[in-house]
Amino acid sequence: MVKKMMQRILPRAFLGKPSLLRRSATASQSTLAQTVQENEPVLPKMPPFDYTPPPYTGPSAEEILSKRQQFLSPAVFHFFKNPLNLVDGKMQYLFDENGKRYLDAFGGIATVCCGHCHPKVVDAIVNQTKRLQHSTILYLNPAIADFAEALASKFPGDLKVVFFTNSGTEANELALLMARLYTGCQDVISIRNGYHGNAAGTMGATAQSSYKFNVVQLLMPSIHLTFISSFACVSKTGVHHAQNPDQYRGIFGSDGSKYARDVDDIITYGTSGRVAAFIGEAIQGVGGIMELAPGYLPSVYNTIRKAGGVCIADEVQSGFARTGSHFWGFEAHGVVPDIVTMAKGIGNGIPLGAVVTTPEIAKVLAHRSYFNTFGGNPVCTAAGHAVLQVIEQESLQQNAFTVGSYLKQRLTSLKDKYEIIGDVRGRGLMLGVELVTDRQLKTPAKVETLHLVDQIKDFLVDVMDYTLSKM
Template sequence: MADAMPAMAHEGDDLRRKQREYLFPNLATLYEEPLVIVRGEGKYVWDDQGRQYLDAFGGILTVSLGHCHPEVTERVARQLRTLQHVSTLYVTEPQVRLAERLAGLAPGALKRSFFTNSGTEANETALVVARAHTGCDDVIVLRHSYHGRSMLTMTLGGTHGYRAATPVPGVHHLASPYCYRCPFGLTYPSCDLRCAKDVEELIQTATSGRVAAFVAEPIQGVGGFITPPPEYFKEVVSIVRRYGGLFVCDEVQTGWGRTGTYLWGIQHWGVEPDIMTSAKGMANGLPIGWTITTDDIAQSFRHSTISTFGGNPVSATAALAVIDVILEEGLADNAARVGRFLMDGLKALQEKYPCMGDVRGMGLMIGVELVHGGKRPAPDLLNRWLEATRKRGLLIGKGGLHGNVARIAPHLNVTRSDAEIMLRIMDEAMAEVQPYMEV
């Protein structure tokens, strides 16, 4: 094994060089020296040097059950040996079984599913359906949001670094429910939910007075795990519906028990979507996208359509296996329990380190916003923290408009002992970072 390590390290250097040469130059990485991952098992991944890391980001909230989960892997392998692909022109058992299962798990009257390859396609599908049903093109979205990387979904996004150069018309951005940096300079709850109520003036001044949809993530992922107040969605959705709009709930990151207690993030706010989308953790790393709506709304999507790879037997089988594990092992409740422990631990660290300006989120979806004095965004401190945690064997993510928010989102079956290790490493790493805070 010792002889193999220099060869692996050399191969890693070669891979980094070839990535710089052959892939698009704007492909983002987290670290100054890009990390080459060669293997994953459960909660851990290993790099080309043989170093082991506790993974608290899971491929951007995608490896929901840990790497190479044995039950998911075995069921996928059996399906690969049985039937891999025929397209939606044919009926396959995994796709139909998955759609039936999801109709029983989705909130409210959501019943009809359409499968694609990614969250981007799922959100594209949702907007096609919403515009067909309402006969209107105008869409309301939130600043700081992220909904994908097609031309339309990049336009939906509310972060400049991820937006299209030429926006698609008909998309209007509403102030985000970002309490730590309230765009109106107010404080919750005395703010009277100004950010939600402002949607009425936006509709009256920026649209024809009718809208197709309001699209929102329950907790904004790329935006830095921005978490709205408890009353937010009831207020904003009720106004949008008065103007004929549907509520499209983007559960690409928040779904599958990630926010704790419930299967869907929006359930914490007590609102039922008209259309819901998901992807990422749905198949533990296999490509999948999912759009679900009511029977009535689905009837509006009249043109004949296909999804070449959507709902293919392999991805559908993976999703069915993931659902079984999440439900049988009570992982939404586990996310709530371990998430509370992590949140409490991070809040304690916040008292210790002034550069930890805000700690927010739900379940196993926790954001830590790093700042200099006067709440000035501190992306430099976050980059130092990422490097310091990596050096100690922990991988976390980043986000936020200014790139100053750590995203902590371990697998759903994480244990309290795992969380204790994460908190110890984050504490040690923050002690290294805090002296660089500017007052």
């Protein structure tokens, strides 16, 4: 079981750091030593799997790493001390250059939602590629229209107009543009710790220093000020970052309504009283799988709409049934956004994103010529449509709920045994475990986390494969 797996991994990974592994405040060193000895891993046999990757004859990991360092951007990094050369994938498994099998618990940053190389998705891509790889959305094609119809059917209310993009960053850029055009305002409110992309506009809305460069973001050109109408808003940068409704570290715990007051204060003291939009993730993915405090979104949505703004739900990571309880993350909060953005799981790895909004808001782009060369590409939309069908036909939302609930329960039970586990959070198969060196101070265990991730990489080959086969 998952519990036994973690009991094997944690003592071995942190051998020599007993303070982080105390089972309780009264646990003795001798007890700990006995625990470590008792839990030395006895690796089970790998479960059977009806797929064997073909022999790999390409360059080695060392050769690829050398080429990356020579020809790719220095900003490109890799996981693990000894990076994996992944050359094959099938459903929940990945294979390295030596044919070694790994359980993929990362899904390409929450992207592969139907499993690697799902036959129905692959067939849709191959069949469409054989017929027509690309034309332009200016011509008619059934793949684009059929997927737009299927996607719109997954939304409540008047959310029924679809714009296709190539990524989540593009989707959020487009959503912010439409919000500003529709309201005539510039000011956007996002949440601290949120991540919305790395282009000019989305970098401004992102509130994590690691992903922000020291450049002007979302600056409204001064030439526009001359023509601002009586209802429009003036702002220096156009972005305000609200307090994060963080249930783990936040000053108000899980009281979402108290965090929401900060948004009201921002509008009152930091804007003209009117705003363009609020953008937020239901669960902050890059921010560490932080689920927003209950009651926060309904209160904030109400405040934003009173100020003339629209509400944007960033579903790039939390969408497409990943949370299990709902198809979209915002549904767990009982709200209906005005604009929804998505990517990642939408194409199971194919470069594809989308913005879904109301007919009224969608009209703002008709005043000029909005065009996206690859948005709505027939191969990509054929893949997206196949993904929706697989999620429904194979009940993947229910699977995310069932497996995710079990996994979260097991991980939570380990908190009483290992002090290094500070928090277990998220829902469905969008889960996170935070490690800390001090539970009271909630000090992030950065070095220990990197070490454990490296250890788990090897255990995922033998232990977790076996674990999930017994579930």
